[in-house]
Each structure stands twice: as C-alpha cells, then as structure tokens.
Amino acid sequence: MVSTDLPETMRQVRFTGSGGPEVITLESAPLPKPAAGQVLIAVVAAGVNRPDVAQRAGVYPPPPGATEIPGLEVAGRVVGLGEGVTGLSLGDEVCALVISGGYAEYAVAEAALCLKRPKAFSLVDAAGLPETFFTVYSNVIQRGHLARGERFLVHGGSSGIGATAIQMAKLFGATVFATAGSAEKCRFCEHLGADAAIDYKQADFAEEVKRLTDGRGVDVILDMIGASYLARNIKSLAPDGRLVMIALMGGYKVDGLNITPIMRNRLTFTGSTLRPRSRADKAAIAEGLRKDVWPELDAGRIRSVTHTTFPLEEAGKAHALMETSAHLGKILLTTGL
Secondary structure: OEOOOOOOEEEEEEEOOOOOHHHEEEEEEEOOOOOOOEEEEEEEEEEEOHHHHHHHHOOOOOOOOOOOOOOOEEEEEEEEEOOOOOOOOOOOEEEEEOOOOOOEOEEEEEHHHEEEOOOOOOHHHHOOOHHHHHHHHHHHHHHOOOOOOOEEEEOOOOEHHHHHHHHHHHHOOOEEEEEEOOHHHHHHHHHHOOOEEEEOOOOOHHHHHHHHOOOOOEEEEEEOOOHHHHHHHHHHEEEEEEEEEOOOOOOOOOOOOOOHHHHHOOOEEEEOOOOOOOHHHHHHHHHHHHHHOHHHHHOOOOOOOEEEEEEHHHHHHHHHHHHHOOOOEEEEEEOOO
C-alpha cells in the first residue's frame, strides 16, 4: 500500500567518487519501493554521521546489496507499506535506522527498525536519534552491561554518540565521566549530566579518572578512538571492568601492549559495528529501546542535542563541519518535505 499522491522522482545525494566533500552531488532518481516487511518514508530530516564521511572517503562501503546513497538514519512520515507490515500505518511519524539511503527525500526502512517519533521531539530532531541510540544502547547496556551504581567513561562526550551515552548512562543510574577537547565541550558534557568532564588536551584522562575515582577506575568505557587510547583505557578500568570499542579513529594496531593488567584485573574487551549486523539483531536493539528508553524520550527526560541543520543540497557543508569536530551534538540534513 502506497500513498497515491507521491511524485515519480526525488532528490538524493550521491558520491561521485572517493574523496573530500567536493565529491558530494545532488541528483534526481526514482522513488525506492518497499519490499515485504519494509516501509517507505517521506524523509523530513536525516542524520549525518562519521560512517557517512568514511564511506565518502572510500574506506567504509555499504554492505553488499545496499544502495550506495549515504545516510544511516532518517525521520519522517510513512507513505508506503510493504507486504506483511503490521503496527505501522500511512501517515505515522517515525524515525528509523537504515542501512543506507537516508540522504534522500524518500527512503526505505525495515518496519522493525522504525520507532515512533517521541512526543517531546520534533521530526527534525528525531532524525538524530536512531544511529546514536541504537549504538549506545547496544554497546553500553547490552554488551557493556552497565549497572546502576557503576562508573562509566565515554570518550568524545560532546559528539552525538557522547551526548547520548552521557544521558543514557545517567538514566541507568551510573556515575558518568566524559572526555572532550575544550573547556566549552567539557561544560556541554556537564550540562548534559556528566558528573565530571576531562579536557584531554590539558590532562591525561587516565590520571584524571584515577583521581576522580579515588584510584579505583571505571567499570565501563565506551571508546571510539581505538589503538592510541588502548593502554590508557586499560589503566582507567576498575577490576572486572569492560571496554567497549565502536570505532578506530586513533588506529587499529597496537605494538608492545602489556596484557598483564587485563588478566590481573579480569578485564573484558568487546565491541561492535552496527551497520553490518543482521536485521534480527537490530530489531532486538529496537525492542530494547522501545521498552527501556523511548518512554524517557516521550517524557522529555532525555534531551535532543541538535547542533545545526543543513538543507539536503548543502550536504558537502555538513560533511566539512563534521570533519572539523567543532560541533556539539548532531548534524542533520533537511529535505523541506
């Protein structure tokens, strides 16, 4: 079932090759069609994320069979239902995690990965929820097993992931620490609820974590830096601590690592990437969010953190801003629909 008043074509963003923001172009294309279990969404806004930048640079291609159009999260209105879809109706306002194709006026999403727009959020702000909330819930709560009363550290606390992690960890009853790259960004983290924020350009975060925890360390770390932070992450973990890695911005190889502290303190290393995971895996994350987190969003107890928006035709400017790391929270593209 598809709305009868849809156009035949839409605008979408495409990368003409691998490179900088200059390879981003806008083109016209036919609307995608929802398959069984999918919906078609008229996109009001789409999130801009670092995996999009990596895809543009040629180092993070979409999975086999997925469209090359970038974009991992959208919000908008359901305008088409594939066979077998239940629980959603034409006109519903949703945000959704998509495997690709979000930088467009219309996008296909798995119905199981759609979440109703939280009551306290506009549709534009809701576009910045899926990628960060799926990532943080999966890695901090499901994989990191963060428990009430534990101590949690997130690196890059002023990013979209960081802002979500700070608020979600507080929701689950943790003491929260964050690292960020300036005094302004540290104040932003504390405003979101971090108990303390560490300017990593001015201090060794591992030493600060030890000081803030009276030498004990933290129970869970969410890390997007990788190799260059690994030794200090180990130093920052308490006995039975868990390190969860979700990106490798600081490299992926470590030479000369002493693994004795890992054994002595019974540390656990884990991590994941979201995009290649199966539909069933992502649907389980969505169900957890629907149960544990969405009521808090509906009630406005977790804030929307949108740094700025750009119209779809200015996706290049959005990518350029993302690469400066000057933003506080999410960068979004709007379509005008």
